[in-house]
Amino acid sequence: MKKLSLLAGLVLMLFLTSCRDIVNSVLDVLPSFEVPFTTQLEIPFASVSTTSYTKTPDIPMNIDLDAKIKENDPRFSINNLKSVQLSSLSIDYVSSSLGNKLDVIKNARIYLKAPNKEEILIATSYNNTNPDTKVFTPTDADVLEYFRTNQNDLVIEIQGSRITADKITMKLNTGFKVKVQL
Incomplete structure (x- = not known):
């Protein structure tokens, strides 16, 4: 029994x-949808060691996810947010002051930052050899709480492949997959 x-x-x-x-x-x-973010930025790059990481200044995204949700369907808002995940991230070389390209970056990690939140790792790229493009592997982190505000920044940690200094201009391309529910 x-x-x-x-x-x-x-x-x-x-x-x-x-x-x-x-x-x-x-x-x-509302089916899940992509929220792209693209920006061109100039990063001062100084690698004095090939074993440690150096952080870049914060890269403001300031994505207003509430407005993006309402663009897709005005019945929904940030209060209906179910999940947000990074779906793609790449960096394309544009130019540099001293002729260095993206192959000076051996490894890189990208973090997401928001007010009153700890930085969270959202993407990594290891053993880069491509001088023109660096493609990152997104983590499985759900970053919903980082988008309840439109004050969100990216932080890049870079490990150099050789000792060098330069100012590199690059184009950052990201996509965030957003799910909304009634």
Whole structure:
């Protein structure tokens, strides 16, 4: 009898979990969408060691996610935000003062920052050899709380492949996947 009640309890739990998933998928009325962010920036680059990382100054994004959500459907707002994840990030070489290209960056990590929040790692790139483009691998971090405000910044940590100093102009391309629910 105990086995029968245990089995019935497990079946009921599976049924209820499945129902909740179905209800949640029905409530996702607005399909997930991409919020791109592109900027050109000039970064002073100084590598005095090939073993340690150097942080760049904060890169303000100031993405107004509430406005982006309302562009897609005015019935929704930032209060309906379910999740935000980085989906893509790359850096393209534009120019430099002394002729260095992106291959002077061996490894890089990118963090997201917002007021009253700890920096969170959102992307990494290791062993870069391409002088013109650096493609990052996004982490699985859900950064929803960093977009409840439009005061959000990126912070880049760079490890040089050789000792050098330069000022590099690059184009930063990002995409954030946003899910909204009623």
